[in-house]
Structures are given as C-alpha cells and as structure tokens.
Amino acid sequence: MSDLRDLYQQLVLDHGRHPRNRRAMGACDCEKGATCCHNDGYNPLCGDKLTLYARVRDDFIEDLSFEGEGCAIFTASTSMLTEALKGRKVSEIRGILDDFLEMLTSGEKAPDPEGLGKLAVFSGVKDFPTRVKCATLPWRTLEMILEDVDQGPAQTEGDASAV
Amino acid sequence: MKHAAVSKETATAGCTRRDDFPVFADPGLVYLDSAASAQKPAVVLDAMRAFDATSYANIHRGVYALSERATAAYEGARGKVRGFLHADADREIVFTRGATEAVNLVANSFARPRLGPGDEILITHLEHHANIVPWQMVCAETGAQLRVAPINDRGDLDLDEFAALLGTHTRLVAFAHVSNALGTVNPVREMTALAHARGVPVLVDGAQAVPHLPVDVQDLDCDFYVFSGHKLYGPTGIGALYAKWEHLESMPPWQGGGDMILSVSFDKTIYAEAPRKFEAGTPNITGAVGLGAAIDYLTAIGWPAITAHEEDLEAYAEPQLAAIEGLRLIGTPAVRAGLFSFVMDGIHPHDVGTFLAADNIAVRSGHHCAQPVMERFGVPATTRASLGLYNTRADVDALVSALKRMKEFFAA
Ligand SMILES: Cc1ncc(COP(=O)(O)O)c(C=O)c1O
Numbered sequence: 001m002s003d004l005r006d007l008y009q010q011l012v013l014d015h016g017r018h019p020r021n022r023r024a025m026g027a028c029d030c031e032k033g034a035t036c037c038h039n040d041g042y043n044p045l046c047g048d049k050l051t052l053y054a055r056v057r058d059d060f061i062e063d064l065s066f067e068g069e070g071c072a073i074f075t076a077s078t079s080m081l082t083e084a085l086k087g088r089k090v091s092e093i094r095g096i097l098d099d100f101l102e103m104l105t106s107g108e109k110a111p112d113p114e115g116l117g118k119l120a121v122f123s124g125v126k127d128f129p130t131r132v133k134c135a136t137l138p139w140r141t142l143e144m145i146l147e148d149v150d151q152g153p154a155q156t157e158g159d160a161s162a163v
Numbered sequence: 164m165k166h167a168a169v170s171k172e173t174a175t176a177g178c179t180r181r182d183d184f185p186v187f188a189d190p191g192l193v194y195l196d197s198a199a200s201a202q203k204p205a206v207v208l209d210a211m212r213a214f215d216a217t218s219y220a221n222i223h224r225g226v227y228a229l230s231e232r233a234t235a236a237y238e239g240a241r242g243k244v245r246g247f248l249h250a251d252a253d254r255e256i257v258f259t260r261g262a263t264e265a266v267n268l269v270a271n272s273f274a275r276p277r278l279g280p281g282d283e284i285l286i287t288h289l290e291h292h293a294n295i296v297p298w299q300m301v302c303a304e305t306g307a308q309l310r311v312a313p314i315n316d317r318g319d320l321d322l323d324e325f326a327a328l329l330g331t332h333t334r335l336v337a338f339a340h341v342s343n344a345l346g347t348v349n350p351v352r353e354m355t356a357l358a359h360a361r362g363v364p365v366l367v368d369g370a371q372a373v374p375h376l377p378v379d380v381q382d383l384d385c386d387f388y389v390f391s392g393h394k395l396y397g398p399t400g401i402g403a404l405y406a407k408w409e410h411l412e413s414m415p416p417w418q419g420g421g422d423m424i425l426s427v428s429f430d431k432t433i434y435a436e437a438p439r440k441f442e443a444g445t446p447n448i449t450g451a452v453g454l455g456a457a458i459d460y461l462t463a464i465g466w467p468a469i470t471a472h473e474e475d476l477e478a479y480a481e482p483q484l485a486a487i488e489g490l491r492l493i494g495t496p497a498v499r500a501g502l503f504s505f506v507m508d509g510i511h512p513h514d515v516g517t518f519l520a521a522d523n524i525a526v527r528s529g530h531h532c533a534q535p536v537m538e539r540f541g542v543p544a545t546t547r548a549s550l551g552l553y554n555t556r557a558d559v560d561a562l563v564s565a566l567k568r569m570k571e572f573f574a575a
Contacts, residue, residue: 004517004518004521004572007517008514008572008573013573017509045529046511046512046513046528046529046543046544047529047530047537047543047544048513049543069543070511070513070543071511071512071513071514072510072511072514072573073513073514074513128517130517131513131517134513
C-alpha cells in the first residue's frame with residue numbers, strides 16, 4: 001500500500017474539509033444568453049453524491065458550483081474542479097478533463113503541470129485503485145455537462161453514475 | 164505511513180484458531196470483515212482439494228464408484244447442514260448458491276402462488292437487500308404490499324409495532340436473525356410465535372447468525388431458514404435453505420432442468436421430490452463438501468468455546484470503541500452478535516477504510532447492502548468491523564489505536 005500522505009495531501013485535506021463553491025446555483029440566466037446546466041453524479045458503492053452546476057456564456061465558464069456529500073477525496077476533487085475551471089474557456093476545459101482522467105486511469109502519461117496545476121495533487125490516487133472513482137466522479141459529471149453545453153443554450157439535466 | 168505490525172505472538176495470544184487459517188501467514192493482517200465473507204481454515208481448503216482429487220464426479224447419475232462417492236459426499240454434506248440447523252430430516256435441506264438464492268426460491272416458489280392484490284408481506288427495517296428486493300419483485304408482480312416493521316434508535320426491532328403490523332392480510336413474514344449492518348440479534352422465537360399465532364409463515368435470514376450462535380430451527384419453529392456458506396468459513400457459491408417438509412412438499416419447482424425430475428416426456432414431466440425438485444442442474448458439489456467441512460470444523464470447536472471467545476472480544480471492544488472521541492456507534496442493540504458499525508465525526512467511512520487499510524486492517528465501509536438502515540440512522544455509510552473465530556484482542560487493539568491516530572491524521 002502506497003503512502004497515505006500521497007493520497008491525502010495537505011491541499012486535498014483542506015479542500016475536503018472546507019470545500020469551495022459548495023452551493024446551489026442561483027437564478028438561471030438562460031434568457032440572457034447563458035447556458036445553464038446541472039448534472040447529478042452518484043457512486044452507489046460509497047454513496048458519493050453531487051449535483052454540479054455550470055453557467056456558460058460566450059464559451060466561458062462563468063460560474064461552477066456543486067452540492068453534495070462524500071469522502072475527502074471526492075469532496076476535494078469536486079471543490080478543486082470548480083476552483084480550477086471557473087472562468088476558463090470551454091474549449092480549454094476538455095483538455096484539462098482528458099488530462100485529469102488520464103492521470104488517474106492510465107497512470108502512464110505524466111500529468112502536464114502547465115495544464116493541471118494544483119490538480120496534480122490527485123496523481124497519488126492512482127495507487128489506490130478503490131479510490132479512483134471518488135476523484136473522477138465530479139469530472140465524469142462535468143463531461144456530461146459539456147455534452148449538454150454542446151447541445152446549445154437550454155436548461156438541461158442528466159445523470160452520471162460511477163458504476 | 165507504516166505502523167508496527169501486530170507481532171505474530173501477540174496476535175495469537177489466547178487464540179490458537181488463527182493458526183488454522185492459511186491467510187494469516189501474513190502475520191500483520193487484521194481481518195475484521197468476516198461479516199462480508201469469512202476466511203477459510205485449512206481443513207476446508209484441504210477437504211475440497213481432496214474431494215476434487217479423489218472423489219469427484221457428477222452426482223445422482225453414474226453407477227461407477229467415483230460417482231457414488233461424490234453423491235455420498237454431497238448428500239453427506241446435506242446431512243451435516245441438517246445437523247447444524249437441527250432440522251428434522253435431510254430432505255428439508257435444499258442446497259442453493261447462498262442466502263440470496265434461497266430467499267429468491269421461497270419468494271418465487273412459496274410466496275408468489277399465494278399472493279394477490281391486498282395481501283401483505285411483512286419485513287423489518289433491518290434487512291439486507293437480499294431480504295428486501297426479492298419480496299419487492301413478487302409484490303410488484305402480484306399486487307401484494309410490502310410492509311416494514313420499524314426499529315428504534317438503538318437498532319432494536321419495535322416488537323409492538325411488529326405485532327401490530329401482523330394483520331389479517333399478512334401472508335408471510337421475513338426478517339434477519341442477525342442484522343449485518345448493526346449486529347442486532349432479533350428475538351426470533353418471539354417474532355415467530357407472534358406470526359404463527361396469526362397463522363403466518365416465517366422466513367428467517369440467518370446469513371449473519373450461523374457463524375455466531377447455535378441455531379435450532381425446530382426450537383425457533385421458523386418455516387424457512389436461509390444462510391450462505393462463505394460467511395461460515397466455507398466457500399462461496401453454496402448455501403442452504405431449510406424449509407419445513409410440509410412447505411417443500413407443496414411448493415412447485417422454481418427452476419427447471421436436469422436432476423429435478425423423475426421423468427420427462429414432451430407430454431408430461433414428473434418432478435422429483437424435494438429437495439431435488441429445487442436443485443435443477445449440476446449443483447456446486449465441491450462447494451457442498453467444503454461447507455460440510457466448515458460445519459465439522461465449527462462442531463469440533465463447539466459453541467461454548469465459539470461464543471465465549473466472541474463475547475470476550477465484543478466486551479473488550481465495545482467500551483474502547485465507544486470511548487474514542489468523535490466515534491458514534493451505529494446500533495447499540497440489546498443483544499449484539501459479531502460486529503460493530505460506526506461513523507467518525509468529520510471523516511467519511513470511505514476515508515476511514517482507506518486509512519485502516521494502510522495499517523493492514525480490513526474493514527468494510529459502505530452501506531452494507533442495507534440502505535434503509537443507513538437512511539434510518541441518517542448516515543450515507545458506516546465503517547463496520549466484524550469478528551470471526553480467528554480474531555484476537557490484539558486485533559481490537561490495532562483497530563482502536565489506528566482509529567485514534569486517524570483523527571490526528573485527518574486533522575493535520
Ligand atoms: C443478513 C444478510 N442476508 C443476506 C445476505 C446475502 O448473502 P449472499 O450474498 O451470500 O447470498 C447477506 C450477505 O451480506 C447478509 O449479511
């Protein structure tokens with residue numbers, strides 16, 4: 001078993017205990033040209049659960065937030081996702097998402113520090129196979145949000161399940 | 164983070180059973196997940212290997228010596244299960260894949276033909292999904308209703324409510340002997356008597372009971388009793404249904420195929436008598452032999468020694484766990500068997516499990532296939548430490564000390 005400190009780095013513990021952007025998203029701005037989406041993610045195995053909210057305008061993620069409850073890895077991953085991606089271009093996000101999932105699932109490609117920045121603290125999770133889904137659940141949920149964004153400005157909702 | 168492993172000497176002090184189990188060749192292993200599946204002693208592994216090597220063939224078929232030996236071993240295992248449950252006759256024991264399949268058998272073969280709209284099945288809030296979902300399925304098909312007897316904040320069944328829910332429409336009652344999520348031991352005899360007073364048959368899910376306490380189905384007077392081999396130090400893929408003969412005789416087969424018939428023609432097929440009527444297809448022959456060996460192993464140790472050992476561990480563990488700051492025991496039942504479920508303030512059960520795993524302590528974190536129980540206690544999941552024959556006070560010490568260290572780790 002790898003060192004626990006590789007899994008629970010200080011930043012992870014901090015975000016796990018004090019998640020950022022944990023709130024429902026307020027009134028929808030769809031009529032004013034934004035695309036508002038939310039998606040649910042659920043891991044029935046351990047009960048990690050979230051609703052991820054996004055407001056996109058002119059290809060920019062104007063706001064990202066979540067509601068949900070789960071383990072430290074899941075909470076930190078969700079919190080840091082919202083922090084890292086808010087204000088970014090949708091087109092940029094796809095690359096980050098792919099890199100993040102790649103870092104945790106393939107374990108071969110070294111994380112690109114430029115692109116992933118602080119998110120690289122999750123690289124240790126790949127040595128704890130039972131915990132990978134905790135870290136990836138919000139990202140899988142985001143994946144579905146991006147699909148919805150592609151479908152244009154309408155309020156949509158969906159469901160990601162980490163089964 | 165590595166911590167000093169429990170030395171072999173301390174681990175085995177006062178408990179020679181540990182040496183019976185090859186998995187403890189890893190001296191640092193603290194296995195506290197027997198409620199999910201128990202480890203197997205060498206005698207079980209050896210019995211299965213020897214059977215496969217010297218006596219294996221299909222059963223009830225060949226006239227050659229090997230097949231006769233295999234049949235004798237398989238039927239011998241049935242006799243051991245009968246003895247273990249104190250049933251009246253071997254023919255009241257049906258081999259199944261496990262507790263789950265046994266419940267499904269009763270749901271499909273016994274309950275379904277007897278149910279219609281307005282009828283009710285009564286279960287409790289303590290059940291494992293295996294004793295919920297099969298009933299929901301037959302209810303959905305027949306228009307019957309599933310009723311649920313509540314539990315109190317300690318995790319004990321509310322017996323008055325249970326009695327009140329037993330109505331004129333109740334067709335079957337099903338409940339766990341021991342709860343896998345809380346450790347609660349239900350008053351089976353009283354519950355059965357209440358149901359029988361209203362003429363309602365009773366199924367008892369004994370999956371978590373059989374490893375911890377002696378079971379006498381005639382004394383309990385239940386109509387059905389189910390359990391799994393793998394929680395009883397035996398292999399997976401084998402378990403048993405006990406049913407009173409009068410029921411088995413009246414029940415139609417559930418699955419069709421070979422081995423469950425007397426004769427087949429395209430016009431008319433005549434079923435074999437129970438239990439073979441319910442054992443369609445080639446069964447888990449070697450698994451049955453392994454289960455028989457596990458029963459022999461437990462019988463040789465004897466219930467007084469088994470229960471004394473486990474009561475000692477429970478009495479040793481409970482106050483120490485309860486004294487850990489921020490630890491809340493989920494379930495503090497009047498009578499407990501074999502396990503402790505708990506949550507830690509501010510630390511998710513999944514993180515608890517990972518932290519303990521780093522210390523080579525195996526526990527289960529999750530909803531334990533008992534989501535209604537989790538919901539009742541307002542938690543998404545718990546950490547569960549469950550005990551077996553091989554556990555020692557040193558295992559409890561290792562758990563308690565790790566939990567104390569864990570608080571510092573996550574507070575850092
Ligand atoms: C109380 C209870 N009932 C039923 C089952 C189902 O047993 P199996 O999965 O072996 O069929 C379990 C297993 O966890 C259990 O604990």
